[in-house]
Amino acid sequence: MLTPNIPPQPRFRYPGAVLFAFRRDPLGLLTRLARDYGDVVALRLARQHLVLINHPDLIRDVLVTHHRCFKKGRGLERVKRFLGEGLLTSEGEFHLRQRRMIQPAFHRQRIHGYGATMVAYAQRTAQRWQPGTTLDVAHEMMRLTLGVAGKTLFDADVEDEANEIGAALTELMHLFNVIASPLEEWLERLPLLPAARRFQRARDRLDRIVYRLIDERRRSGEDRGDLLSMLLQAQDIEGDGTGMSDQQIRDEAMTLLLAGHETTANALSWTWYLLSQHPEVEARFHAELDQALQGRAPTADDVTRLPYTRMVFSEALRLYPPAWIIGRRALVDYQLRDYRLPAGTVVVMSQYVMHRDPRFYPDPQRFDPERWRPEQVEQRPKFAYFPFGGGPRLCIGEQFAWMEGVLVLAAIGQRWRLRLAPGQTVEPEPLITLRPRGGLRMIVEPR
Incomplete structure (x- = not known):
């Protein structure tokens, strides 16, 4: 060889x-x-x-x-089957062009401005929970981070559609290894196979939601200063001066909405699990929140005041990196x-x-x-x-993820501690991302 x-x-x-x-x-x-x-x-x-x-x-x-x-x-060609030619999957000059047009949405100052939305959605989640109830924390974190992504990137409240989006995404994740098998060339010629049909249906469900967001914004003509407005108005001034087609906007929107929230949700889920298994770490985490925040809601300015919280999140990303x-x-x-x-x-x-x-x-x-x-x-x-790759393909949302991780942990950790529900085995499921297999059932306890 x-x-x-x-x-x-x-x-x-x-x-x-x-x-x-x-x-x-x-x-x-x-x-x-x-x-x-x-x-x-x-x-x-x-x-x-x-x-x-x-x-x-x-x-x-x-x-x-x-x-x-x-x-x-x-494997890139396989992921393109539902993400298209977005930042995660595109290559060469086209990738550089797209990244140039999207990068302003992830500048440090703009990410800092997203902090209030991250905290608001975390507080909404915390307020919905009830003492003593058992929740699938993996599902809860998916719903939360999907809401944050929808609001910060597209100024749309998609939390009510979280169940539909989550079900479609989970279907795609589990079908990926079937569709992306060594027999994939034959499977493509057999679109009536049940797996192929379910894959297409799940992709179509996500497309309907994303294209609806694009269509609503086009019809309103508003510039809301968010990523979707930027995508619609973007021109490659360093290149040929052209903008993005509807297909390109769909691909970038799909990539950022789905790939972005999926990875952060997994990281948060694993963090809650690890904290539940290490009470001495959890106690120190809570002590930092109490001392730094004094009972008030966290803000983006508090991220630097919560170094131990970031260390906890860093260690969870080490043990259970979403991109594995x-x-x-x-x-x-x-x-x-x-x-x-x-x-x-x-x-x-x-x-x-x-x-x-x-x-x-x-x-x-x-x-x-x-x-x-x-x-x-x-x-x-x-x-x-x-955990976020490296080099020119370093994840464009890395700083977004770090801020969201720390702020969500702080906002929920102020109010609740989570205990692993008895009788379940927790193990990683290496799909496209590293999920907890079968979810993560945890009991909500007030602090």
């Missing part, structure tokens, strides 16, 4: 065993490969040559230093240490694996926000932690 030297490559008992292992337990497989074979591991998945890299320096080289040697992996794997396809032959990867090789990097590497995180399975004290952060290589 690789010349002149071949990276370590595991042997499997029968053809297709690696694909079966990946389908059954991708997190376990990647973790074992990194543990048993080190920083570079070669394997073949279906018809694709893959190389898994497990060192911050190698990840930095692929995502930053030599990023022009790569493009996103084959990244792939890049080599455009040219690429030298990786002593190995020369032929063009077309897919280089895979797993945040889930890297974030649990004992070389950089002693006792890596332990939930310990103290890892995020500045002096400890400085001692680690940058790409030992990359």
